[in-house]
Amino acid sequence: MTWLESAVDSPYGIHHLPYGVFSTTDNPARRLGVRVGDQVLDLKLVVTSGTCANCETCTALSSSTLNDFMALGPEVWSKVRTQLQDALTDETLAEPMSRMLTPVADVTTHLPFTPADYVDFYSSEHHATNLGRLFRPDGDALMPNWKHLPVGYHGRSGSLVPSGTDIVRPQGQRRTPDGEIVFGASARLDIEAEVGFVVGVGSQLGTRVATGDFTDHVFGVTLVNDWSARDIQNWEYQPLGPFLGKSFATSIATWVTPLDALAASRVPAPEQDPAVLPYLVEPDRYAYDLTLSVEWNGTKVSSPPFAGVYWTPAQQLAHMTVNGASLRTGDFFASGTVSGPEKDQRGSFLELSWSGAEPVKLDDGSTRDFLEDGDTVTISATAPGPRGTTIGLGEVTGTIRPAN
Known part of the structure; x- marks a missing residue:
């Protein structure tokens, strides 16, 4: 069970976790996010708050489009998804991760990836x-x-x-x-x-x-x-x-x-x-x-x-x-x-x-x-x-x- 109340019984719960690119009025820079309940989790904040030493995955998650992350392949996709689900169900992380959330109503979403063909x-x-x-x-x-x-x-x-x-x-x-x-x-x-x-x-x-x-x-x-x-x-x-x-x-x-x-x-x-x-x-x-x-x-x-x-x-x-x-x-x-x-x-x-x-x-x-x-x-x-x-x-x- 997730500690995020709005994600309980939501079609955007931790069983889903879709990816997108968003910005906000106070921070117009485009960055990757994951929608969970009625919130957007800022993946760049997640990366910079941890102990990652600029690994390939963390660098990709700090990008302004999904392309770099998508290029890493299904093993990485599944690993990151599992880590996010674990974090969103770990009560000890509720307080620090809550500071990385923004209401969906307060974000502007963008084209989530740079199209090729x-x-x-x-x-x-x-x-x-x-x-x-x-x-x-x-x-x-x-x-x-x-x-x-x-x-x-x-x-x-x-x-x-x-x-x-x-x-x-x-x-x-x-x-x-x-x-x-x-x-x-x-x-x-x-x-x-x-x-x-x-x-x-x-x-x-x-x-x-x-x-x-x-x-x-x-x-x-x-x-x-x-x-x-x-x-x-x-x-x-x-x-x-x-x-x-x-x-x-x-x-x-x-x-x-x-x-x-x-x-x-x-x-x-x-x-x-x-x-x-x-x-x-x-x-x-x-x-x-x-x-x-x-x-x-x-x-x-x-x-x-x-x-x-x-x-x-x-x-x-x-x-x-x-x-x-x-x-x-x-x-x-x-x-x-x-x-x-x-x-x-x-x-x-x-x-x-x-x-x-x-x-x-x-x-x-x-x-x-x-x-x-x-x-x-x-x-x-x-x-x-x-x-x-x-x-x-x-x-x-x-x-x-x-x-x-």
């Missing part, structure tokens, strides 16, 4: 099927390759932004329903509720990462909103895929949940048929039992289940390196839109409104099909923790501003 996948069969039915009503919902490999695209890491960043409505070229080619602000701005994975340990160029090595490389999990301009995307994506309709902004949560914290949420992943090629076979095939929640201007409109994704994170990592592409610390890859079989489990507004044919009613009586200026979207998630506890992933939120 960014890849976005398309791993939910329900989402892919819904879009296939919308875009190809007279053809097969899934493209011929979809059940043979995790489809994805290489995104723009420079437009990854932390939760709370306002999203400026993008402009671009699109085709009107009558066939005219025009330029202007997107009229079909959408969200994609996703789960992202942060790479800690890199790999050598020319080698590939096996599915069984997933936990040797991936540090943690964070929620994602991959904002999407559907009208721009629809005109540009053939034949090479997403570009300007996606690259203007992708929001990520500012708290990264370590993989170790999600051990109790592992569940069997869906059976795959047809059988996948050998490099995609998993020695232990599992997904994470995360239940997402999407709020549109305060109205809960969807609860996508991540456990049902067809392509697992381990398969995504194996596929993105099978050609010899290397990993770097700070690489980030996302699941693609998470959708379930029910209407209230759809992870994009394109699906929820069925491309505008079935507008979504909000609690204030208004209706929406796509995002309007001033709209705010918040994505959160929960997962089972050890011994009946609950883990709450850091939320990701953003508000739409008019086009420049």
Whole structure:
């Protein structure tokens, strides 16, 4: 039992301990922190208050991003996590460690790591099927390759932004329903509720990462909103895929949940048929039992289940390196839109409104099909923790501003 009262029965208790980067009004320097209950533990203060002689781990924990710490690998990650849990349950440390805590309400959080490369996948069969039915009503919902490999695209890491960043409505070229080619602000701005994975340990160029090595490389999990301009995307994506309709902004949560914290949420992943090629076979095939929640201007409109994704994170990592592409610390890859079989489990507004044919009613009586200026979207998630506890992933939120 922890001595920190607010962490008892909290989704941010000592069974969780997500990492982030924060600053405060009286100390604007960015430093690493761990969220515990309604407090943030300053890891730089933890390091400097001890007897560490500038070891590699302490130096990394004194950094202004998670990158140096993530690069140290899973043995160090687990050791530090255990040490933090021990300290937060040691009554003799309550008084000195309390001075290293700051209320969450008093901190400003930042992008928790410096992004390297960014890849976005398309791993939910329900989402892919819904879009296939919308875009190809007279053809097969899934493209011929979809059940043979995790489809994805290489995104723009420079437009990854932390939760709370306002999203400026993008402009671009699109085709009107009558066939005219025009330029202007997107009229079909959408969200994609996703789960992202942060790479800690890199790999050598020319080698590939096996599915069984997933936990040797991936540090943690964070929620994602991959904002999407559907009208721009629809005109540009053939034949090479997403570009300007996606690259203007992708929001990520500012708290990264370590993989170790999600051990109790592992569940069997869906059976795959047809059988996948050998490099995609998993020695232990599992997904994470995360239940997402999407709020549109305060109205809960969807609860996508991540456990049902067809392509697992381990398969995504194996596929993105099978050609010899290397990993770097700070690489980030996302699941693609998470959708379930029910209407209230759809992870994009394109699906929820069925491309505008079935507008979504909000609690204030208004209706929406796509995002309007001033709209705010918040994505959160929960997962089972050890011994009946609950883990709450850091939320990701953003508000739409008019086009420049």
